Amino acid sequence: MTTLDRYDLNILRHLQDNGSLSNQELAERVGLTAAPCSRRVKQLEEEGVIRDRVVRINDRAVNLNLTALLHISMDKHIPERFAEFEQAVAQLPEVMECYLITGHEADYQLKVVVPDMDRYHDILLGKITKIKGVSGVKSAFVMRKVLDSTALPLGYVKH
The missing domain is CATH 3.30.70.920 (Lrp/AsnC effector binding domain/regulation of amino acid metabolism (RAM) domain)
Structure with a gap:
């Protein structure tokens, strides 16, 4: 199991609420700059923690x-x-x-x-x-x- 820190968990919470956030918006919400936030998201995707991002249709x-x-x-x-x-x-x-x-x-x-x-x-x-x-x-x-x-x-x- 992947070890997640508070930034990773915060990223996951925000993406679960709104998967269409831009990297800049996400970074601001979790208290990171854009580059480290992007790296963390990419790592979460590569490790299979984030399996996909979808649009939910009514x-x-x-x-x-x-x-x-x-x-x-x-x-x-x-x-x-x-x-x-x-x-x-x-x-x-x-x-x-x-x-x-x-x-x-x-x-x-x-x-x-x-x-x-x-x-x-x-x-x-x-x-x-x-x-x-x-x-x-x-x-x-x-x-x-x-x-x-x-x-x-x-x-x-x-x-």
Whole structure:
């Protein structure tokens, strides 16, 4: 694990809040000059602490009005079957998240985003249930997003 100092943690906090900050703005907020701030960000990227920077789009603004959480059960619990499933769902742009889970009847939990119930039906029956090894699917639909964050709780990082 990478050792992070207070400047690194401060950089991460500010980038989690606003990934589009210019290096100059970021440097000012964390109390560094531009060059050392830039070096630290580059090092955090090279070490894999910062894995990427993205733009978050308002789903409803682009007609993605239905979010479904799917619990997927597999017929066989063997590495090859899981690998096939994971490779197949990675090809579906509607699948936003995929977790191999435990402590539940399901093997996987997926987050799927689509325009409406008709498109959900198409994805579910036309693609997901056709993946080799899928033996059951239970769906739940998000009525309202209560919390929607990508920021990790950095208070646990030792420095």
